[in-house]
Amino acid sequence: MVEQNAYGEVVAPIFGPRPPQRVLFPLTHGVSAMTQVVSNWQYAVDRGPDWLFVRLLPVADAPCAGDGVADDIWRLAQQHLVSRVVLEMDQVGVLRSELIGQLVLLHKRIAAQGGLLRLCGLSTANQCVLQAARLDTRFHNYADRGAAVMGHRPSKPR
Secondary structure, three states, X not given: OOOEOOOOOEOOOOOOOOOOEEEOOOOXXXXXXXXXXXXXXXXXXXXXXXXXXXXXXXXXXXXXXXXOHHHHHHHHHHHOOOOEEEXXXXXXXXXXXXXXXXXXXXXXXXXXXXXXXXXXXXXXXXXXXXXXXXXXXXXXXXXXXXXXXXXXXXXXXX
């Protein structure tokens, strides 16, 4: 028999590490397949040991504005009791200024709590957008979630 907590997560034995699992987590009570929230984004949420992985999924036929993203992800992190978040940005088409502002706000909130915010999967064009905004030193792009957790960045040529 599998034991679950109030969020529908499988409770792992105390003596072993909990394997990562895929949970599509709403901001309301209970677990559902996918959640539409206040912003124009849906979030696919995975929980790993000490990390929360959030994939931003744009809603079809909606502008990719960033309004509410920081609040949504902050709430998810608090609900999962983690202060380390990896945002998977591979589905983000164009990184607009509203979304960049939300990322900065979220970064400040998480850093104030002693946590980490890391991005992975940014397209080359979106990396250039962050570089133009001079935020490429704050938001390093990692190849995947594993590299983001470990903090490995590709080495730069000398």
